[in-house]
Amino acid sequence: MLCLLTMNNNIDHTNYDLVMQEELKHLEGRSTLLLHVCCGPCSSNVIKMLSEYFDITIYYSNSNIYPEEEYNRRYQELLNFIPRFNKDYNQHIKVVEDAYDNIAYTSKLEPLKDTGEKGLRCKLCYSMRMKNAYNYAKEHDFDYWTTVLSVSPHKISRWINEIGNALQQDKPKFLNSDFKKRNGYLKSTQMASEYGMYRQDYCGCIYSYEEAQDRINRQKEESRSK
Template identity: 45%
Template sequence: MSKFPAIQKSNNKVNYYQQSLDEIDEIKRKGYRPKLLLHACCAPCATFPLEFLSEVFDCTILYNNSNIYPSDEYHRRLNELKNYLEKINSTNSHPIQLVEVPYNNEEYTKKLEPLKDYPEGSMRCITCYTLRMHEAYQYAANHQFDYFTTVMTISRQKDSQKLNEIGSKLQAQFPTVKYFYSDFKKKQGIDRGRELSMQYNLYRQQYCGCIFSYQEYLKRKV
């Protein structure tokens, strides 16, 4: 057992799902379509969030996931996302754009190396979420987006409270871009995501992404 305990889940139990509904109602009341930058780690995790958001937002996906190891896995997830977007954009009146940030796993891994012995779901993962969300939020601010959010709250393995707390802190750093609070897994969102993944026969990865989660995955296979 690791000597590093997993981080306790946040005690700040905010209903971020309801906040997302309230924000959408307010946008509809104002009668406009804001530009939203959506950080996405893979196609399966993007399915339901895009369905949920596309009704009211002009969405652009940012694929900035240099944490993913090895490079073949990074490109497999990216290509699956591209293929998925091509399919849904063929019938979408508001096509979803995709922006890819250059892949630099070596530099990214150096940032996580001091936390390599921490277990999945602990400080290593929180640091990883923060790094990627910060980079994506910076992009949103530099390119005049109205909103930013991440698909990661769709995952049962990720603490939505923590992710939204990160988003709230980043909004203070980038005040021109509003953070869209979410809990995409709620109200059968996670089930709808699985349904869409099956419908489009999407590749579903077996580990989170970084070299350390990859090594843990290989150990589980033995």
């Protein structure tokens, strides 16, 4: 995995959304998909789209989230959303929760804490959560696996797909994607509003939390100085 944790500045013109669409065209029948999910709002439109093609199991593997109260709030929001989605769209999606260990997770991110959002800290965070999802998908004999992370405009889709493809073996197959394409992020926010879901204001880890707090404090200072 270490080979993935470098800044690769080569421009990648791959349209991963088109790659996914081509893959979907060649599916025969309904395949099983393990979908790594970071939260309910980000997953909403992704689940809606993919449920047309796959029997989905959601994998909630997010030890990055700080503090634990926030982790539980996001997880509960997901658990509240899925039964409603299943009823509305005649699905049978279930949710599997990975073990939560923020202390161990943060210790791995700490050496890269100052690289900022979209830096190597985030790339390591993607890779650890995706490796957990891949291992679960492999152990439980899924046909495909992927993650909703690329729906966010704050995530680098190229890195996400590089990590997924590096992990892939014969089975399970990684489903390339860029879920923010075709207004995917906008649709997810709209769907989250329709279901009245809580939407967080920072990505998850303690460092993104602190950076968000710094932004809020700066904005307050700027508003007071005007």
